[in-house]
Every structure is written in structure tokens, then in C-alpha cells.
Amino acid sequence: MGPLRAAAARGLRRGGGRRAASAAREGSKASAACGGRPAPPSALHLFGDPAEVEALRGSLLAWYDKCKRDLPWRALAVTEKDVNRRAYAVWVSEIMLQQTQVATVIDYYNRWMQKWPTLQALAEASLEEVNELWAGLGYYSRGKRLQEAARKVVSELAGQMPRTAEDLQKLLPGVGRYTAGAIASISYGQATGVVDGNVIRVLCRLRCIGADPSSPAVIDRLWAMANALVDGSRPGDFNQALMELGATVCTPKAPLCGECPVKQHCRARLRVEKELALASQKLLGKLPAVPDVEDCGLLAGLWEFPSVPLAPGLQQEQQREVLLDHLQAWTGQPVPAGSLRFIGEVVHIFSHIHQTYVVYSLSLDGDVTLDLASCPSRWVTEEEFRASAVSTAMKKVLRACERQRGEESGRAKGSKRKRGAKPVGSTRPGTQLSLRTFLRAPNPP
Ligand code: SF4
Numbered sequence: 001m002g003p004l005r006a007a008a009a010r011g012l013r014r015g016g017g018r019r020a021a022s023a024a025r026e027g028s029k030a031s032a033a034c035g036g037r038p039a040p041p042s043a044l045h046l047f048g049d050p051a052e053v054e055a056l057r058g059s060l061l062a063w064y065d066k067c068k069r070d071l072p073w074r075a076l077a078v079t080e081k082d083v084n085r086r087a088y089a090v091w092v093s094e095i096m097l098q099q100t101q102v103a104t105v106i107d108y109y110n111r112w113m114q115k116w117p118t119l120q121a122l123a124e125a126s127l128e129e130v131n132e133l134w135a136g137l138g139y140y141s142r143g144k145r146l147q148e149a150a151r152k153v154v155s156e157l158a159g160q161m162p163r164t165a166e167d168l169q170k171l172l173p174g175v176g177r178y179t180a181g182a183i184a185s186i187s188y189g190q191a192t193g194v195v196d197g198n199v200i201r202v203l204c205r206l207r208c209i210g211a212d213p214s215s216p217a218v219i220d221r222l223w224a225m226a227n228a229l230v231d232g233s234r235p236g237d238f239n240q241a242l243m244e245l246g247a248t249v250c251t252p253k254a255p256l257c258g259e260c261p262v263k264q265h266c267r268a269r270l271r272v273e274k275e276l277a278l279a280s281q282k283l284l285g286k287l288p289a290v291p292d293v294e295d296c297g298l299l300a301g302l303w304e305f306p307s308v309p310l311a312p313g314l315q316q317e318q319q320r321e322v323l324l325d326h327l328q329a330w331t332g333q334p335v336p337a338g339s340l341r342f343i344g345e346v347v348h349i350f351s352h353i354h355q356t357y358v359v360y361s362l363s364l365d366g367d368v369t370l371d372l373a374s375c376p377s378r379w380v381t382e383e384e385f386r387a388s389a390v391s392t393a394m395k396k397v398l399r400a401c402e403r404q405r406g407e408e409s410g411r412a413k414g415s416k417r418k419r420g421a422k423p424v425g426s427t428r429p430g431t432q433l434s435l436r437t438f439l440r441a442p443n444p445p
Helices: 050-067 072-079 083-097 102-115 119-124 127-134 141-156 165-171 177-188 197-206 216-229 235-248 267-283 316-331 382-387 392-419
Strands: 004-006 017-025 307-309 340-350 353-363
Touching (some): 050 216, 050 235, 072 083, 072 102, 083 119, 083 141, 102 127, 127 141, 165 177, 177 235, 197 216, 197 235, 197 267, 216 235, 307 316, 316 340, 353 392
Antiparallel strands (some): 017 307, 340 353
């Protein structure tokens, strides 16, 4: 597949911005995979100022103390003195809350804790009893796994709950990274962060991160951010506050920014306010100032296909010239102009920013060694692309290429039936290939 280039300190241009992006294919000769890492994210996407982090923690915790919902598992986490019972109480709530709304869980939780207030009591229950109480909560395997894990704690760990997030995840079946972090921070005061859907949304908005949060690389960065951000003296409350904020204020649609306790630290909100101010200036006929590119660097630190900003109004021939010059400088060798094919346009919208990518594909024969010193780049396979920190926009670019190839493949088959045309998949320069051959085969183990 095409090389990806780090987009450090570069990103989306303001509304109506256009960039030419190219996805290149290696030729029939295998090309060595190049190294290179994405440049670190710009300061815009990090919590780099310790004073700001302190202020954010303080504002969030003060809001949580005042506005948090009264929930039975929160009360038990505060009043229960026995550490094993406390951890068990939090654990049960976290399992029940997976895929189920808080309002539905409350009654089930109260009945469960009344019937089985300890790990030992749950370990002695029959599966039938567990299923009876769980009836209506859905995803029955959760109750069964909870009981199996409780039995394990009683029989193999002498009734002692593992005391760290790492051990909870390692030793308890059904306890993943999030649940382990929640139990350890809330029950034991371990200063470890948590990342769930609410936390992802809040962190991405606070730091204006437009990357695809389903990407493992992005998730890793969010975990690192959550671990760095968590309050050392009240980690459990801090984690719950962040989740509570996502559930009640920073909601997926129509967030209540006016009521948000951390709005002064929110870069997505700042960005939207700037866009609105620019729009009003436009309405009043005033020429808006050109924004600093760093100011809109939503994709900083992510990999992207080689791309170049386009001036407005360029015709396709002029776009090709600009892109060919850019690719030539990037590969350090002449680029076959005839192999550059127009794919189409991809529009990506983040918040109020509209970015249009004019997509071209390029077929390259032979090895192309990338100069990592001048520009961090690497060749990747399809698998590596999917595992890399790439933006949703780049995924759309790849999908556009896939669609084009699908259509061409269909046309080629029809034409072959009629005229015995050459099969799609030839490596002749300039021909378009199916995606499988477009992407370089993974290196053998
Ligand atoms: S200011 Fe708005 S978008 Fe930002 S964190 Fe608060 S609620 Fe979410």
C-alpha cells in the first residue's frame, strides 16, 4: 500500500479547504518496509501544562462533589470498610453497567447486593439463582462470569480480591482493562485512569482530537492521557467525575457546554467559538483573518497519505502538476505522470471544519526508498494501515480507492466476457489493480 507520512503540526484547513492526497502502490518488485514513526502529537492535543492539569482536576472534582448522582454503588464504595466487600460492590456495579443504563441497573444492583452481599455468598449461589436475578438485564453471560470469578477468588485466592488493576485484569476472568482500572481506583485509591466511551468523547473534545478512536494506536494514547490526568489523591472520584461528565453534560449530541465545569480547558469548544466568530465576520462582510495552521491541527501526530494543500480554483491538470511535484520531492526521483489516476473527492467534516480531499492513486514499479531523515514516512501493508494511527479522513480516502477499484474490476469483467479483455490485476504500469494487489503483501514471518 501507499506510504504514509507523519502529519506533525499540519492538519485541516478551515472551511472549504482542499488538499490533494495520493495513495501509491508498490510495483511488482517487493520493496523493503521502511521504518519511521508518526511525529509526536502537537501540544494542542496534550495536557502539557501542569498548572492547567491541576486546575482541571480541581474544577472537575468540585463539580462532581456538588452534582454527582446518588447511586447505591457509590454509597457502598464510601461506607464499606472491608476492602474485599468494597471491591466486590464496585465490581458488581461495573459488570451490570456494561451495556445497560444506570436507571435500569439500580434495582437489580440493590436486589443482588441484598441477596449476595459478599463474594462468599455469591460463590455459594447456584447458577439458576444467578440467572433468575439477572433475568431482564440482558447479556446473561455477565452474571455467570461474575459468579465464576467470585468462586475463583474464594477457592484460589483465599477470598482476597487482587489489589491492583494489573492483578485484577490478570487473575479475574471477565475483568478487562477498564473494569480493573475502575475497581482499583474506586476501591483501593490506585492512581490509574479509565477509558470508556464517555471518557473517550470528553478527552477527544477537551484536546480537539479528530482521530478515529476505534484505532488501537489512538486508544493507547487516550489511555496514556487518562493515566497522566487522573488525580493522585482522589483517583476513584476523578474517574467517576470524568465518566459522569460524559454521561450528563458532554453528551454525544448537543453537549451542555454552558454548564460544563471544564469548559475553559476545552479546545473543541474554543475552536467552535472561533468558527462562529469567523462566520459572523463573514456575514458582516469583514474579511476573516487566516487561521494559524497549528490552530486547526486536528490531525497532528497521525499518519496520512502524501498530500499537499491546493489553492482554490485549480483545474485537474494543475492539481496533477502540483501533486506530481510534491511526490517527486518526496520520493527523490521522477514520478511517472501517466500512472497518476484521479479517484474522486472525499469530504470530511469535523465539528464546523469541512475538508475536501482530491484523491489520486499512483502506481510505482520497483523499490522506492524513502528518505526518513527529511520526512518521516513508511510503506505499510493493508493490515499495518488499519493498525496505524490514521484519521477517519484517511480511511475514507482508502475506501474511495477501494470503491474505484471495485467498479473498475466489475467493468473489466464485463468487458472480458465481451471481448476477452486483459484481467484486472496485471502489474503493467498505469493499470489499476484490485485492492489486494494494490496493497503490498505482508512480510513473511
Ligand atoms: S465544553 Fe462542551 S464539548 Fe467541551 S468538555 Fe465541556 S461539554 Fe464537552
